[in-house]
Amino acid sequence: MKIVTWNVNSLKVRLPHVLDWLNIHQPDALCLQELKLEDQNFPRAEIEAAGYRAVFSGQKTYNGVAILSREPAQDVSMGIPGYADEQKRVLAATLDGVRIVCVYVPNGQSVDSDKYQYKLQWLEALTAWLKDELTRHPKLALLGDYNIAPEDRDVHDPKTWEGQVLCSAPEREAFRKLLQIGLHDSFRLFPQADGAFTWWDYRMNAFRRKLGLRIDHILLSDALAPDCTSCSVDIEPRKLERPSDHAPVTAEISHAKESY
DNA sequence: ATGGCGCCGAACCGGCGA
Numbered sequence: 001m002k003i004v005t006w007n008v009n010s011l012k013v014r015l016p017h018v019l020d021w022l023n024i025h026q027p028d029a030l031c032l033q034e035l036k037l038e039d040q041n042f043p044r045a046e047i048e049a050a051g052y053r054a055v056f057s058g059q060k061t062y063n064g065v066a067i068l069s070r071e072p073a074q075d076v077s078m079g080i081p082g083y084a085d086e087q088k089r090v091l092a093a094t095l096d097g098v099r100i101v102c103v104y105v106p107n108g109q110s111v112d113s114d115k116y117q118y119k120l121q122w123l124e125a126l127t128a129w130l131k132d133e134l135t136r137h138p139k140l141a142l143l144g145d146y147n148i149a150p151e152d153r154d155v156h157d158p159k160t161w162e163g164q165v166l167c168s169a170p171e172r173e174a175f176r177k178l179l180q181i182g183l184h185d186s187f188r189l190f191p192q193a194d195g196a197f198t199w200w201d202y203r204m205n206a207f208r209r210k211l212g213l214r215i216d217h218i219l220l221s222d223a224l225a226p227d228c229t230s231c232s233v234d235i236e237p238r239k240l241e242r243p244s245d246h247a248p249v250t251a252e253i254s255h256a257k258e259s260y
Numbered sequence: 261a262t263g264g265c266g267c268c269g270a271a272c273c274g275g276c277g278a
Contacts, residue, residue: 108278156261160262202265
């Protein structure tokens with residue numbers, strides 16, 4: 001089972017990249033963030049023509065998440081239960097016995113912003129919900145744009161970023177709390193080259209200069225992590241014309257449906 | 261690296277992202 005997360009920064013603009021990527025890589029599930037479109041404008045026909053189903057939760061201009069899959073998604077749920085939020089940031093579905101949770105964590109803007117407080121509260125609500133969700137779905141994968149670089153090695157220049165949003169201690173603590181409920185950072189299950197990032201600023205030639213952060217992650221539950229065989233970032237789409245500023249992250253899981 | 265890019269909607273700019 002091949003599962004992927006990709007913040008596309010406008011599905012309308014990035015649709016050709018997404019369709020090409022699906023055609024080349026044929027994942028079982030592709031979680032998308034920052035659709036930036038309303039449900040009525042979701043490009044369902046194009047995605048179905050590529051051989052994929054889609055469930056989605058969109059809104060105008062901002063946010064929006066989707067799960068594309070070869071097989072129909074089961075038990076689809078939107079948002080964090082019990083946490084009122086106008087912003088469309090969470091979508092969950094079961095595929096092949098695995099609970100797939102697609103998240104677009106708030107950016108936070110800056111550590112002295114109200115948006116930063118919202119981010120921390122949101123992460124707390126997410127963690128509480130997932131702890132509960134894990135009791136119902138031991139095989140769970142949490143994929144998305146976390147807007148957190150968990151450690152200094154996930155940052156091109158830790159000194160510059162120290163204490164800044166995406167790298168601050170409370171955000172990193174929130175990330176650790178997610179791990180503590182029984183999740184594992186699939187990327188760190190394997191040896192990785194230095195300077196492996198998933199996001200590069202559009203400005204200042206950041207991508208060419210390899211000035212990035214690793215903020216998109218695939219966390220796997222205790223029951224799923226032992227079956228993970230790889231996790232990697234594909235930087236090829238970042239080289240295209242009009243790219244997303246994020247790259248897709250892929251995890252492969254060798255699990256037997258029959259054993260579930 | 262931090263003005264510097266790119267997306268959006270309603271306009272030719274401001275809000276937001278990271």
